[in-house]
Amino acid sequence: MSVCRPARCLFTKAAATTLPKATPQRCFQTSAIRQARKRRPHYPSIKADDLKLLNEAAEAEYPKYDTSETTLLAKRYTPSQIAAIQAAESAIDTRDVVTQGQQRTDPWMLPYEDDLAEVDPVIDKRPRLGPDDVPGKKSYRLANEVERDESIARIANETLAKMYPDGIPEGQTDAAQEQQFQDAIEAALSQATLDPRATYTSKNPAVLEALADSRHNAVQPDLPRLENRMARQTRQLSTEEEEDPRQKRLLQYLGWDKKKLRSIRVKTLVSHSVTNQTRMGKIRSLYYLTIAGNQDGLLGVGEGKSVEPDEGRKQSIMSAIRNMKPVPRYENRTIYGDLEVKVGATKVQLFSRPPGFGLRTQHLIFELARAAGLQDLAARTPRSRNKMNVIKATWEALTSQKLPDEIARARGKKMVDVRKVYYGGSVH
Numbered sequence: 001m002s003v004c005r006p007a008r009c010l011f012t013k014a015a016a017t018t019l020p021k022a023t024p025q026r027c028f029q030t031s032a033i034r035q036a037r038k039r040r041p042h043y044p045s046i047k048a049d050d051l052k053l054l055n056e057a058a059e060a061e062y063p064k065y066d067t068s069e070t071t072l073l074a075k076r077y078t079p080s081q082i083a084a085i086q087a088a089e090s091a092i093d094t095r096d097v098v099t100q101g102q103q104r105t106d107p108w109m110l111p112y113e114d115d116l117a118e119v120d121p122v123i124d125k126r127p128r129l130g131p132d133d134v135p136g137k138k139s140y141r142l143a144n145e146v147e148r149d150e151s152i153a154r155i156a157n158e159t160l161a162k163m164y165p166d167g168i169p170e171g172q173t174d175a176a177q178e179q180q181f182q183d184a185i186e187a188a189l190s191q192a193t194l195d196p197r198a199t200y201t202s203k204n205p206a207v208l209e210a211l212a213d214s215r216h217n218a219v220q221p222d223l224p225r226l227e228n229r230m231a232r233q234t235r236q237l238s239t240e241e242e243e244d245p246r247q248k249r250l251l252q253y254l255g256w257d258k259k260k261l262r263s264i265r266v267k268t269l270v271s272h273s274v275t276n277q278t279r280m281g282k283i284r285s286l287y288y289l290t291i292a293g294n295q296d297g298l299l300g301v302g303e304g305k306s307v308e309p310d311e312g313r314k315q316s317i318m319s320a321i322r323n324m325k326p327v328p329r330y331e332n333r334t335i336y337g338d339l340e341v342k343v344g345a346t347k348v349q350l351f352s353r354p355p356g357f358g359l360r361t362q363h364l365i366f367e368l369a370r371a372a373g374l375q376d377l378a379a380r381t382p383r384s385r386n387k388m389n390v391i392k393a394t395w396e397a398l399t400s401q402k403l404p405d406e407i408a409r410a411r412g413k414k415m416v417d418v419r420k421v422y423y424g425g426s427v428h
Contacts, residue, residue, distance in 0.1 A: 293371025
């Protein structure tokens with residue numbers, strides 16, 4: 001037994017400064033002990049002034065329902081629905097919506113701020129009414145010339161009233177306004193001429209309303225109603241040149257018009273000849289690889305091969321436009337983090353860069369980034385630099401990015417946590 005131990009026990013009640021310091025224990029863990037850690041709050045501390053400004057911004061952007069709005073809601077929703085709306089409004093903190101909310105900016109975003117009162121022809125399934133939905137007698141007849149002229153004038157006036165809700169411009173107008181007004185009159189008369197109410201008439205006003213309703217066809221109940229827009233698209237003027245059937249099918253597939261199709265940036269990056277050995281001999285053809293993009297978040301790659309040069313190029317262009325996919329863009333200028341994709345023996349590495357950096361890449365990736373609408377990007381191709389594989393790998397990397405909200409959901413965290421760690425602390 002050590003003789004120092006009784007002395008040490010006697011001096012336990014003495015001052016701490018008089019005792020020698022104990023030997024520190026050895027720590028077998030890589031992390032520091034809890035006493036040595038710097039305690040970090042779970043939530044960032046907000047000053048009172050900032051909190052006041054945050055409350056003002058939340059109240060201005062997301063105001064509460066007043067009495068007049070509640071009465072309007074009562075006319076359109078049931079009491080149970082109103083109770084559910086009020087419960088959801090009270091459960092969601094508007095300050096969290098302001099600080100953590102994010103609105104999508106990609107071309108395929110949905111209208112989240114829609115009140116769902118109207119049917120969207122793209123997203124929703126269009127309802128169709130039958131003959132039983134028209135009350136009264138369903139008799140109709142062909143209109144004579146006088147009734148047809150009156151109907152065309154009435155329908156044209158209704159269309160002009162929708163185009164000019166504040167009234168037709170009067171007084172001195174310039175040439176552009178006069179031309180615009182003449183075009184509006186011509187469009188209104190064309191639409192009125194194609195309207196079924198100008199061709200048929202009935203004593204039952206419900207039948208006339210059904211003629212103007214796009215959900216019902218009173219003339220042929222078994223067939224869907226022909227839209228005026230479709231009639232205008234299928235009508236071809238004698239002065240127009242013959243339309244390419246491939247382009248016509250593409251416009252019908254995408255639901256676009258020619259003006260929107262011309263805004264797509266198209267460029268052929270790879271073209272070479274290929275040979276196919278058959279029992280009849282060698283058949284030479286030309287191969288084209290083309291990219292297409294709207295310079296606002298859409299990018300596509302297409303291939304085409306034909307014996308005729310123009311035919312192969314048109315095939316690649318139509319294929320590229322048809323294969324366009326959305327490209328997620330951080331702040332509408334660069335990518336989300338660093339990307340690396342391998343196709344064959346080619347590896348492409350893409351790096352996000354700060355504003356003003358520019359596109360410092362090779363010419364193939366430069367054209368892809370410019371067609372997609374990217375402005376700040378750096379790239380490396382450390383392995384094979386085959387043109388076809390470089391283009392395909394870059395397209396796959398840009399269209400298969402992981403968005404911050406997807407990363408947050410996979411980790412069970414909020415969006416603000418991922419952005420704070422990986423995206424420069426920007427949480428708004």
